[in-house]
Amino acid sequence: xxxxxxxxxxxxxxxSARSLALKRxxxxxxxxxxxxxxxxxxxxxxxxxxxxSLGKFPxxxxxxxxxxxxxxxxxxxxxxxxxxxxxxxxxxxxxxxKDPAAKISVRPYTGxxxxxxxxxxxxxxxxxxxxxxxLLAIPLGIVCGLSKPIYNAVNPLIQIFKxxxxxxxxxxxxxxxxxxxxxxxxxxxKSFVTSAVxxxxxxxxxxxxxxxxxxxxxxxDLQNVSRVLSLSPLxxxxxxxxxxxxxxxxxxxxxxxxxxxxxxxxxxxxxxNPGLGKFIWDEFQNGSSNSLGRIMVAVxxxxxxxxxxxxxxLMLQRYVSWDKNADLR
Amino acid sequence: MNHPHLELTGVGISFPTDKGLxxxxxxxxxxxxxxxxxxxxxxxxxxKSTVLNIVAGLYQASTGGxxxxxxxxxxxxxxRAVVFQNHSLLPWLSCYQNIELAVRQVFQGKKSRGEMRExxxxxxxxxxxxxxxxxxxSEISGGMKQRIGIARALAMQPxxxxxxxxxxxxxxxxxxHLQDSLMEIHADLxxxxxxxxxxxxxxxxxxxxxVMMSNGPAASVGxxxxxxxxxxxxxxxxxxxxRYHEYRAAVLEFLYQKQQRxxx
Numbered sequence: 001x002x003x004x005x006x007x008x009x010x011x012x013x014x015x016s017a018r019s020l021a022l023k024r025x026x027x028x029x030x031x032x033x034x035x036x037x038x039x040x041x042x043x044x045x046x047x048x049x050x051x052x053s054l055g056k057f058p059x060x061x062x063x064x065x066x067x068x069x070x071x072x073x074x075x076x077x078x079x080x081x082x083x084x085x086x087x088x089x090x091x092x093x094x095x096x097x098k099d100p101a102a103k104i105s106v107r108p109y110t111g112x113x114x115x116x117x118x119x120x121x122x123x124x125x126x127x128x129x130x131x132x133x134x135l136l137a138i139p140l141g142i143v144c145g146l147s148k149p150i151y152n153a154v155n156p157l158i159q160i161f162k163x164x165x166x167x168x169x170x171x172x173x174x175x176x177x178x179x180x181x182x183x184x185x186x187x188x189x190k191s192f193v194t195s196a197v198x199x200x201x202x203x204x205x206x207x208x209x210x211x212x213x214x215x216x217x218x219x220x221d222l223q224n225v226s227r228v229l230s231l232s233p234l235x236x237x238x239x240x241x242x243x244x245x246x247x248x249x250x251x252x253x254x255x256x257x258x259x260x261x262x263x264x265x266x267x268x269x270x271x272x273n274p275g276l277g278k279f280i281w282d283e284f285q286n287g288s289s290n291s292l293g294r295i296m297v298a299v300x301x302x303x304x305x306x307x308x309x310x311x312x313x314l315m316l317q318r319y320v321s322w323d324k325n326a327d328l329r
Numbered sequence: 330m331n332h333p334h335l336e337l338t339g340v341g342i343s344f345p346t347d348k349g350l351x352x353x354x355x356x357x358x359x360x361x362x363x364x365x366x367x368x369x370x371x372x373x374x375x376x377k378s379t380v381l382n383i384v385a386g387l388y389q390a391s392t393g394g395x396x397x398x399x400x401x402x403x404x405x406x407x408x409r410a411v412v413f414q415n416h417s418l419l420p421w422l423s424c425y426q427n428i429e430l431a432v433r434q435v436f437q438g439k440k441s442r443g444e445m446r447e448x449x450x451x452x453x454x455x456x457x458x459x460x461x462x463x464x465x466x467s468e469i470s471g472g473m474k475q476r477i478g479i480a481r482a483l484a485m486q487p488x489x490x491x492x493x494x495x496x497x498x499x500x501x502x503x504x505x506h507l508q509d510s511l512m513e514i515h516a517d518l519x520x521x522x523x524x525x526x527x528x529x530x531x532x533x534x535x536x537x538x539x540v541m542m543s544n545g546p547a548a549s550v551g552x553x554x555x556x557x558x559x560x561x562x563x564x565x566x567x568x569x570x571x572r573y574h575e576y577r578a579a580v581l582e583f584l585y586q587k588q589q590r591x592x593x
Binding site for chain 1: 435467
């Protein structure tokens with residue numbers, strides 16, 4: 001059936017294609033896989049020999065099974081919530097059938113938030129804090145970069161507040177939020193506001209500093225172009241300064257988001273915002289034989305999500321960057 | 330002509346340094362007529378760029394002043410467009426958009442959107458760059474960038490075109506091309522041009538007058554040479570022209586005999 005005169009060249013091509021694919025994929029896929037596998041093996045070996053009051057330190061297999069348990073829990077809780085809403089709807093429909101003018105109430109489901117709900121709370125909180133910080137930091141950085149006197153005035157404050165730990169801010173933020181944010185029907189939970197504000201306070205600085213540097217290092221010639229064209233201050237900023245500073249602004253934003261994500265976990269632990277931080281804290285307090293495994297799941301999730309957030313920022317940076325040849329990583 | 334088009338009177342500038350004031354320029358006097366092409370030539374560091382920057386309004390003269398059409402120059406403005414040595418195009422804008430930024434700034438309210446578009450395209454055509462209309466500066470060669478830089482300056486319809494070693498960073502062939510283009514444009518539009526150059530041939534080929542500057546500190550105008558060669562000028566024909574060689578020799582003599590090169 002096969003004609004060797006035809007089959008041979010085809011097979012050769014396939015062979016060379018395979019070796020080419022291997023060459024290309026080996027460093028990019030196989031080596032990282034190898035690294036991860038080696039780490040897992042090492043972890044499994046070490047874990048068995050660490051005894052804690054909550055049993056042995058969890059190895060990868062225990063952590064994987066805890067992850068499965070968390071998924072099950074989430075699915076179970078989801079079913080319960082669905083059932084709750086179904087019951088509520090039927091009840092309300094019955095009420096309306098009896099008396100069309102009856103007042104019906106739709107109550108939210110108040111079950112325990114699952115691990116995956118907590119992940120979303122965390123992401124939502126960190127993005128809010130990060131957004132507030134960016135909104136303040138980019139304009140402040142631009143002003144500092146444009147004006148040396150203002151920079152000289154603001155710089156000491158930046159340098160003093162930059163190294164402050166989120167744990168130091170948190171009690172202050174908590175008290176201020178409790179005092180200022182008072183409403184009988186609050187749109188956001190206080191714990192959420194406290195966590196977001198703490199994140200914002202801590203992730204302000206990298207963006208401020210990098211934006212300042214980006215703006216201050218504007219090419220002298222481009223500055224002269226702007227002067228010769230007699231651009232107004234506003235269009236100078238919009239047409240010349242901002243585009244020129246975009247790479248540095250993004251460097252700052254990415255550092256800020258990474259900082260914010262780290263800060264968030266600590267903030268949530270103390271503020272009891274129902275996110276990953278609270279999850280870890282609750283498991284720690286709970287102290288069952290599964291707790292350490294569950295915390296380890298959270299640790300890995302935090303790492304992965306931090307990585308994903310940075311990649312998303314990188315994609316955004318690639319999208320807005322004018323220099324498509326720049327090697328962004 | 331009672332008032333010259335552009336007049337520099339007793340222009341001097343000093344910069345503060347650690348060792349006190351450094352006087353870079355002193356008593357520069359120059360009168361330039363409308364449509365004249367003037368080159369500034371001199372050794373590096375003699376203050377050629379400083380003169381240009383003062384006329385552009387980017388620097389403030391410490392003494393004396395510049396008057397353009399009976400008005401004192403004390404700030405930069407689009408009526409004194411500058412072609413920078415390293416083109417200084419905005420890298421995030423296409424060629425068209427780079428010129429558009431200048432055109433919008435100058436003709437806002439004077440030209441309609443369509444007229445502006447036509448005017449930008451006209452200027453792109455003037456420097457033979459219509460084909461690269463939508464390319465970014467990083468996608469075109471050095472000579473092309475400089476063409477766009479010139480188009481941007483011309484599109485502002487400046488009273489004076491200031492060129493700071495516009496072809497200094499280019500290879501000899503590209504430079505010759507651009508010089509020819511510049512002569513063509515100058516013949517068409519009759520702009521007043523002040524150009525800084527290091528290149529004696531370029532100065533003689535392009536200029537009506539060559540201003541030779543003495544060395545700093547306290548640099549000033551050394552000699553002024555009027556180049557009386559018929560326009561349009563043709564570089565190959567001039568290569569056999571005795572007067573061309575005389576002018577060339579005069580400039581070289583000034584640069585290498587009267588003004589000893591400062592210890593480089």
